[in-house]
Amino acid sequence: MERMKLIFLDVDGVLNYSGCKARSATGCLGIDDKKVKLLRQIIDETGAIVILTSTWKTDWFPSEFIEDLPMDGQYLEKQLAKHNVFIRAKTDDPSWEQRGQGILDFIETSTYNVEQFVILDDESFDFIELGLENRFVKTSFTDGLLPEHVEKAVSILNGCKS
Numbered sequence: 001m002e003r004m005k006l007i008f009l010d011v012d013g014v015l016n017y018s019g020c021k022a023r024s025a026t027g028c029l030g031i032d033d034k035k036v037k038l039l040r041q042i043i044d045e046t047g048a049i050v051i052l053t054s055t056w057k058t059d060w061f062p063s064e065f066i067e068d069l070p071m072d073g074q075y076l077e078k079q080l081a082k083h084n085v086f087i088r089a090k091t092d093d094p095s096w097e098q099r100g101q102g103i104l105d106f107i108e109t110s111t112y113n114v115e116q117f118v119i120l121d122d123e124s125f126d127f128i129e130l131g132l133e134n135r136f137v138k139t140s141f142t143d144g145l146l147p148e149h150v151e152k153a154v155s156i157l158n159g160c161k162s
Helices: 033-046 055-059 071-081 099-109 147-157
Strands: 003-009 049-052 087-090 113-121 136-138
Touching: 003 033, 003 099, 003 147, 033 049, 033 071, 033 113, 033 147, 055 071, 071 087, 099 113, 113 147, 136 147
Parallel strands: 003 049, 003 113, 049 087, 113 136
Antiparallel strands: none
16 A cells, blocks of 8 residues: 555645635635645645645535535635645544544544655644644744745655654
């Protein structure tokens, strides 16, 4: 079985930020193309795949037809696809504040042979409590994903000390 690198992706505070002008299909804060390009850079430098951890996952599920998704799920797919970024799966958290546990559960129960993983999020949730701090790249809602976050994520995924 092929060994995989996973990016556990939050959207708000990573692919957008407080000053973002983009809006989703339902008028919520949208996705910034520059931030998706930075995510694409991580993928290009590591070969990682994207697993959705964000609250956006309520509007996303694997589907052969994008039209089957709710409006914001379609918007998310389209915005990412413009940069050849595709979501492969999503986590299922025990509760909203247990995002880290959802990640660990995903790794344990998925069919992926996980080599490395990184968490991109603007909130800490239960990551530190669960010992995930060395896998966690903390962004901010003020700025979203930045080049220094990309560098750290690539280092983690490629197995380097950061």
